[in-house]
Amino acid sequence: MRQARPYSGMFCGGVSARTGPHALPLARIKKIMKRSAGEAAAAGDGGARMISGEAPVVFSKACELFIAELTRRAWAATLEGKRRTVHREDVADAVRNTDLFDFLVDVVTTHNVDDGATD
Amino acid sequence: MGSPQHVSHVRASSSASTDVDGGGLNGAQDNLLPIANVGRIMKDVLPPQAKISKHAKETIQECATEFVGFVTGEASERCRQERRKTINGDDICHAMRNLGLDHYADAMRGYLRRYRESEEVAAALNNNSGREIQIDVRDELSIFRSNEQRQGRN
Numbered sequence: 001m002r003q004a005r006p007y008s009g010m011f012c013g014g015v016s017a018r019t020g021p022h023a024l025p026l027a028r029i030k031k032i033m034k035r036s037a038g039e040a041a042a043a044g045d046g047g048a049r050m051i052s053g054e055a056p057v058v059f060s061k062a063c064e065l066f067i068a069e070l071t072r073r074a075w076a077a078t079l080e081g082k083r084r085t086v087h088r089e090d091v092a093d094a095v096r097n098t099d100l101f102d103f104l105v106d107v108v109t110t111h112n113v114d115d116g117a118t119d
Numbered sequence: 120m121g122s123p124q125h126v127s128h129v130r131a132s133s134s135a136s137t138d139v140d141g142g143g144l145n146g147a148q149d150n151l152l153p154i155a156n157v158g159r160i161m162k163d164v165l166p167p168q169a170k171i172s173k174h175a176k177e178t179i180q181e182c183a184t185e186f187v188g189f190v191t192g193e194a195s196e197r198c199r200q201e202r203r204k205t206i207n208g209d210d211i212c213h214a215m216r217n218l219g220l221d222h223y224a225d226a227m228r229g230y231l232r233r234y235r236e237s238e239e240v241a242a243a244l245n246n247n248s249g250r251e252i253q254i255d256v257r258d259e260l261s262i263f264r265s266n267e268q269r270q271g272r273n
Contacts, residue, residue, distance in 0.1 A: 036188035
């Protein structure tokens with residue numbers, strides 16, 4: 001026998017933000033959050049933060065927008081190089097050209113000398 | 120601004136489980152956002168003829184992971200200062216604003232509001248209290264909207 005389920009999707013104009021499917025898995029997001037929340041809490045109040053259920057949902061959407069923006073900016077660099085394949089260096093260019101993404105400078109700066117690898 | 124400590128965990132974990140030459144394989148790591156999802160989102164915003172190198176995908180995977188960590192660190196600090204134990208959606212929006220990510224903060228505020236509204240509806244529907252549930256769906260009905268415009272309100 002089927003159980004009645006709440007019509008949460010109906011009033012959200014489409015895919016339910018509550019039950020998903022989400023662009024990124026909530027459990028993984030929560031794991032990443034817990035690591036950062038724990039680090040920031042560090043010394044003092046003796047506790048990693050707890051994370052409300054809505055927080056990973058917000059990040060799932062925010063990361064989607066973030067990845068979209070970063071990808072579009074990287075693609076602009078790809079086009080400037082008259083190429084059709086987005087390379088790591090295009091992503092690095094996008095980060096360097098965007099003040100907002102200053103916090104990513106270390107992530108895109110690699111000690112690897114050779115980045116010719118493509119698949 | 121935010122403390123630099125949030126940067127280290129992404130790089131450290133990458134190098135810990137990749138080969139010495141850093142062959143570009145983030146591998147099946149559960150401390151990063153899944154690359155399949157990341158790749159799919161990237162593909163959706165690029166034109167059909169575009170290709171994405173594996174390294175580029177991995178770099179964006181790391182960037183998005185760092186994005187989560189960076190904002191969460193700020194949100195967590197705010198909670199600590201206000202002596203609150205739980206990071207909620209508002210904290211994330213405030214953290215984004217504090218970090219200069221204003222358009223993300225604005226977009227997420229609206230998204231969060233709609234999410235909370237849907238949570239209320241779902242909770243009410245689940246509730247067996249027998250109370251009548253009032254749901255105004257007029258906003259959702261484009262037919263209603265266009266009718267209004269045609270006939271004029273009276």
